[in-house]
Amino acid sequence: MENIEIKGSAKQPDVLFNGKTGELEIKGRSIPENSYQFYEPLLNWLDKYASTPCPNTVLYFKLDYFNTSSSMYILGILKKLEKIFLAGNKAEVKWYYPSDDEDMLQTGEDLKQIVKVPIEMIEVEEED
Template identity: 35%
Template sequence: MDALILAATDDTPGIIFDPQSDNFEINHRSLPENAIDFYNPIFEWINNYFSSTPGKFALNVKLEYFNTASAKQIAKLLLLLEKFNARTKVIVNWYYKPEDKDMLASGIRFSKLIPIEFNFIEF
């Protein structure tokens, strides 16, 4: 399966979904003009990826900021991963800067809403 790699811009996150290296990462900032349009190819890629039943999937979330529209899409992404968690071990590594308590709080909220394993990591 081909990797999905999107370079970060001022308003959109960097996406690195590379099954060859087992690197699945969302980084930078997420405030695209149309969050639904931006995240739909990611959902499609994940559905295709999980059609082969991988043994594990660790998503590294290294966002500095995301807006409300992106929060809805991130929740949708996590719910999609939760669906696959029954047959594939899914882990979310939620990275935050020590001074960014809002980003940590956002990750904790997601972890309480979506029953998959979360790790909270300072970086």
Template identity: 50%
Template sequence: MEPIIIEGTPKTPSIKFDTQDGVFEIKGRSIPENSVEFYKPLNEWLDQYMQTPLDKTVVNIRLEYFNTSSSKCILDVFKRLEAIHRSKHDVEINWFYEEDDEDMLEAGEDYDSIIKVPFKMIEIVE
């Protein structure tokens, strides 16, 4: 399956979901005015990936900032990962947050309580 690779901008994260090298990552800032438009290609890619996923999918979320409009789109990504997990495939979400960034930690905990997928909180110590 062709990977999806999107370069980051000051308002949108870089995205790399690549089945060849097993990298699934969203990184940077996600604060666009129209998040639905931005995340549409990723969710479409995941819809296809869900048909024949890898035995294990590890997704790294390394966000510095995200707005409330992105929060729903990120949840949509996680719901697709949850569906893969439900279909008896291993899925793991690593939620990275910077030291002392309690807001980002809490945001990860919110998702963890909504999504039934193994969720790991990883503190980045500078």
């Protein structure tokens, strides 16, 4: 299947979904006014990918900012990963948060409560 490559902007994150390696990455900021328009193609791609996933799927979240409407879609993406995981495939999420960003840590912890796919919290140093 085709990969997804989206270059980020002031409002939208960089996205790199590689269907051949199973490495998926969302990076940057996600504060669009219309999250549906941005995330719907990603959710559709994951639906297709879930039918024949790679032996190991890893989703990297490296977000600086996101708004509440994005958070619903981020959860939507995690639920797709959960489906892959519950079908007996190897799948995991790596949630990066800056050491000084308690809100980003909290959101990762919140999402962990909702989905069953393993989420690893990874602290990264951020200089003031």
